[in-house]
Amino acid sequence: MKEQLQKDFDNSIKNLSLSQKDIEIKKFCLDNFINKGFPNRKEEDWKFSDLNQIIKNNIGELSFYNDQTSTNKVDTSVFVDGLEHNKIVFINGRIEKIDFEYEKKDQIEIIDQSETINEFKNSNSLSDLNNAFTNKCFKILVKKGYQLVKPLIIYHTTNSKIWSKNINLRLNFELDKDSSLRLIDLFNDTSEKNFLNIFYNFELKENAVLKNYKVDKFENKNIKYSFNNIDQDKNSVSETFILSSGSNFSKNEINCNLNGVYASAFVNGIFSLNNHKHHEIRSIINHLTENTKSYQLIKSVLDESSKAVYQGKIFVNSEAQKTDGYQLSKAILLNKESEFNAKPELEIYADDVKCSHGSASGSLNEDSIFYLMSRGLSYQQSRELLINGFLLDVVEKITDSEIKNLIKNMIGIKE
Amino acid sequence: MDNRQKEINNLKDYKYGFSTDIENIQAPKGLNEDVIKFISNIKKEPAWMLEFRLKAFERFKVLKEPDWQKPKFPKIDYQDLYYYSAPKSMKDKPKSLDELDPKLLETYKKLGIPLQEQARLNGIAVDAVFDSVSVATTFKDELTKQGIIFCPISEAIQNHPELVKKYLGSVIPTSDHFFATLNSAVFTDGSFVYIPEGVRCPMELSTYFRINASNTGQFERTLIIADKGSYVSYLEGCTAPMRDENQLHAANVELIALDDAEIKYSTVQNWYPGDKDGKGGIYNFVTKRGLCKGKNSKISWTQVETGSSITWKYPSCILKGDNSVGEFYSIAITNNHQKADTGTKMIHLGKNTKSKIISKGISAGSSDMTYRGLVDISSKAKNSTNYTQCDSLLMGNKCGAHTVPYIKNKNSESNIAHEATTSKISEEQLHYCQQRGLNPEEAVGLIVNGFCKEVLQQLPMEFAVEAQKLVGISLEGSVG
Numbered sequence: 001m002k003e004q005l006q007k008d009f010d011n012s013i014k015n016l017s018l019s020q021k022d023i024e025i026k027k028f029c030l031d032n033f034i035n036k037g038f039p040n041r042k043e044e045d046w047k048f049s050d051l052n053q054i055i056k057n058n059i060g061e062l063s064f065y066n067d068q069t070s071t072n073k074v075d076t077s078v079f080v081d082g083l084e085h086n087k088i089v090f091i092n093g094r095i096e097k098i099d100f101e102y103e104k105k106d107q108i109e110i111i112d113q114s115e116t117i118n119e120f121k122n123s124n125s126l127s128d129l130n131n132a133f134t135n136k137c138f139k140i141l142v143k144k145g146y147q148l149v150k151p152l153i154i155y156h157t158t159n160s161k162i163w164s165k166n167i168n169l170r171l172n173f174e175l176d177k178d179s180s181l182r183l184i185d186l187f188n189d190t191s192e193k194n195f196l197n198i199f200y201n202f203e204l205k206e207n208a209v210l211k212n213y214k215v216d217k218f219e220n221k222n223i224k225y226s227f228n229n230i231d232q233d234k235n236s237v238s239e240t241f242i243l244s245s246g247s248n249f250s251k252n253e254i255n256c257n258l259n260g261v262y263a264s265a266f267v268n269g270i271f272s273l274n275n276h277k278h279h280e281i282r283s284i285i286n287h288l289t290e291n292t293k294s295y296q297l298i299k300s301v302l303d304e305s306s307k308a309v310y311q312g313k314i315f316v317n318s319e320a321q322k323t324d325g326y327q328l329s330k331a332i333l334l335n336k337e338s339e340f341n342a343k344p345e346l347e348i349y350a351d352d353v354k355c356s357h358g359s360a361s362g363s364l365n366e367d368s369i370f371y372l373m374s375r376g377l378s379y380q381q382s383r384e385l386l387i388n389g390f391l392l393d394v395v396e397k398i399t400d401s402e403i404k405n406l407i408k409n410m411i412g413i414k415e
Numbered sequence: 416m417d418n419r420q421k422e423i424n425n426l427k428d429y430k431y432g433f434s435t436d437i438e439n440i441q442a443p444k445g446l447n448e449d450v451i452k453f454i455s456n457i458k459k460e461p462a463w464m465l466e467f468r469l470k471a472f473e474r475f476k477v478l479k480e481p482d483w484q485k486p487k488f489p490k491i492d493y494q495d496l497y498y499y500s501a502p503k504s505m506k507d508k509p510k511s512l513d514e515l516d517p518k519l520l521e522t523y524k525k526l527g528i529p530l531q532e533q534a535r536l537n538g539i540a541v542d543a544v545f546d547s548v549s550v551a552t553t554f555k556d557e558l559t560k561q562g563i564i565f566c567p568i569s570e571a572i573q574n575h576p577e578l579v580k581k582y583l584g585s586v587i588p589t590s591d592h593f594f595a596t597l598n599s600a601v602f603t604d605g606s607f608v609y610i611p612e613g614v615r616c617p618m619e620l621s622t623y624f625r626i627n628a629s630n631t632g633q634f635e636r637t638l639i640i641a642d643k644g645s646y647v648s649y650l651e652g653c654t655a656p657m658r659d660e661n662q663l664h665a666a667n668v669e670l671i672a673l674d675d676a677e678i679k680y681s682t683v684q685n686w687y688p689g690d691k692d693g694k695g696g697i698y699n700f701v702t703k704r705g706l707c708k709g710k711n712s713k714i715s716w717t718q719v720e721t722g723s724s725i726t727w728k729y730p731s732c733i734l735k736g737d738n739s740v741g742e743f744y745s746i747a748i749t750n751n752h753q754k755a756d757t758g759t760k761m762i763h764l765g766k767n768t769k770s771k772i773i774s775k776g777i778s779a780g781s782s783d784m785t786y787r788g789l790v791d792i793s794s795k796a797k798n799s800t801n802y803t804q805c806d807s808l809l810m811g812n813k814c815g816a817h818t819v820p821y822i823k824n825k826n827s828e829s830n831i832a833h834e835a836t837t838s839k840i841s842e843e844q845l846h847y848c849q850q851r852g853l854n855p856e857e858a859v860g861l862i863v864n865g866f867c868k869e870v871l872q873q874l875p876m877e878f879a880v881e882a883q884k885l886v887g888i889s890l891e892g893s894v895g
Contacts, residue, residue, distance in 0.1 A: 341823045347817045
């Protein structure tokens with residue numbers, strides 16, 4: 001893999017007009033990655049999902065070079081109907097379209113940051129890989145007091161014209177005081193067996209509101225890793241919803257730093273898996289100052305030898321008095337071969353806090369099925385109804401009604 | 416006979432130049448094969464036992480000291496320790512209670528420990544004051560009548576080799592983790608219990624009544640076997656503070672429950688926790704593991720951990736037999752600079768197995784408390800259930816309370832439920848108690864006892880009363 005990395009790296013550097021210093025930083029990151037390799041089960045954070053092994057078994061050898069000079073045709077058929085929205089379109093890792101047609105042009109700024117590499121406070125080797133190979137990196141700045149009229153949908157599309165086996169993406173967002181953004185990530189993959197490595201960084205200033213919905217619904221054979229870093233100032237709110245379903249393997253990581261008082265973070269997720277899929281959500285909520293709040297709810301329905309992992313951590317440092325942290329994960333195992341692993345962690349250094357977590361997993365309640373069947377439903381119908389109700393709970397947590405309906409339609413959940 | 420065997424046989428005659436006076440000998444400092452052979456020789460162990468130790472030592476040489484745990488401690492130089500020293504001679508021991516630390520005496524008073532008992536705990540050379548030997552003998556007679564074996568493990572190795580050989584290392588193999596392996600190589604003494612088929616042990620067994628119980632050393636090894644249909648309740652430790660010159664304690668405890676058998680193992684641990692600034696104190700790194708080997712068997716761990724500067728232990732149950740049950744009840748209290756990383760592992764292998772975990776952690780001062788646990792339901796463990804509850808109570812803003820549970824469910828017909836909360840004693844509760852005339856310290860003691868009640872109830876009666884007092888005393892100085 002090392003030679004391939006080196007060769008592809010030299011190729012991608014050639015196509016970029018970077019300063020000597022930036023090339024050196026990228027080179028440093030590459031060397032880091034070569035040293036560490038893909039994360040494996042020996043690392044505590046990857047204990048339940050050995051990415052190294054997963055890539056080996058599913059993809060084999062990776063290649064990394066993507067030609068960013070040729071453009072891809074934007075296929076409009078993937079766009080969401082019935083919801084007016086702004087668009088960013090990624091095709092095979094290349095940003096093809098940025099379109100804020102519904103917004104005031106002077107309130108949103110798009111800054112090309114390709115030449116400045118921001119360090120993530122994430123120690124895993126994938127951030128090094130990302131830093132070494134990202135081509136274009138944009139920062140989207142929502143200016144003070146501006147609230148986007150329509151949601152922004154980011155389309156992540158891959159197709160058969162993809163250059164290599166690995167795509168690295170990077171986007172930064174800054175939400176200035178009193179601004180708000182609704183963001184939907186929609187994955188639509190028609191390429192086979194690629195590794196997507198996506199890093200987002202959000203910076204929320206005072207009173208800013210971020211709502212991020214990640215929808216990985218369409219069946220595909222790709223492997224995805226997505227990392228969201230969210231820094232929150234006073235009074236800001238972040239809401240993250242994850243629908244984890246389509247890919248062969250997917251790991252979503254949320255790292256949320258509640259830096260300002262009265263900041264709050266919500267993380268809700270659904271795993272709906274079948275057919276040997278293996279998905280993971282790992283969330284770290286850092287309560288760093290007093291009066292902050294976090295709430296997490298993760299529900300899984302696992303069929304046909306699929307595997308879901310939830311690792312959630314609530315960290316409360318000694319200044320963060322009056323913290324309110326809550327975390328709940330529930331799983332239904334439908335099949336003998338399915339598996340649910342959880343590591344709900346609390347690390348607390350302040351005494352005046354309210355923190356709790358719960359985790360439960362088991363089969364569908366036979367009594368409930370009997371109840372429904374005795375009222376005339378078939379076994380299949382009863383099962384579906386119960387699962388529907390189980391997942392509806394999470395979808396109801398979505399605070400934006402427009403998007404809630406969209407997601408309900410997408411996953412076929414009824415009220 | 417292979418070469419190794421020959422070598423061991425040759426060594427059996429080797430006397431190291433020491434001969435008769437066992438009371439005063441000490442193994443040379445350091446850890447190597449000679450020291451292990453020395454220990455084995457002094458204990459007059461059979462060849463298979465020495466081989467067991469050497470096998471463990473081979474393994475120990477390649478193992479590294481683990482570093483994943485939360486409480487960090489300075490590196491231990493394993494070559495700088497004595498692995499065998501005979502009990503101290505009477506000359507070195509305090510001659511009367513007046514020579515003891517007044518603080519210690521005060522604690523005894525609070526716990527309500529009788530005078531002669533205080534003397535015994537400190538090894539004061541008093542004769543005929545406390546007739547513990549005769550008491551113990553009466554108990555021993557009764558046990559022998561029922562066919563129960565209860566003796567130091569070194570005696571069991573001599574007298575019941577077939578049992579020891581069969582079960583020693585069957586739950587904690589010689590190839591286990593660092594400290595367990597160290598223990599397998601150098602353990603000096605401990606208890607051995609065998610309850611024959613169908614016998615219900617008539618009394619709580621306790622190290623207290625075992626002759627030669629004192630000075631079991633820092634590497635204790637306990638093996639308890641409950642044969643088919645039997646029952647035993649075993650108590651370890653005591654509520655009175657214990658001082659010990661050995662800083663590192665790495666004990667191994669193995670429990671084996673055969674068909675329909677039940678073992679109840681209760682621990683009260685109150686080793687010296689170090690002074691107010693965290694200087695000194697015992698490192699308590701214990702490996703405790705129970706195997707529910709037969710069907711319908713049950714193992715229940717109850718622990719009250721208040722002492723030691725670092726406690727690091729996970730009493731575990733391997734639920735192998737169908738319908739077997741594992742339970743874990745724990746109270747861990749840390750104050751000043753104490754650190755505890757404790758919890759349990761419940762490994763469900765058999766069908767219809769059940770486990771229950773109740774853990775209460777209390778941290779005060781600048782201490783750190785971690786619950787770390789594993790619930791693993793394997794794909795064959797149909798219809799199994801687990802219920803876990805871990806609650807933490809924080810007192811003051813310099814301490815930490817952490818919960819790190821690992822939950823693995825590979826069986827769709829099994830259920831796991833886990834709950835954890837962290838909170839502090841509310842102002843209202845304190846106010847309510849103080850209004851009724853309790854001082855703040857008493858109020859905290861009362862509230863904490865209520866918090867721990869679920870676990871304290873699991874302790875044998877007389878133990879429970881003492882433990883309750885202990886809970887209050889451990890938190891002294893943490894209020895106000």
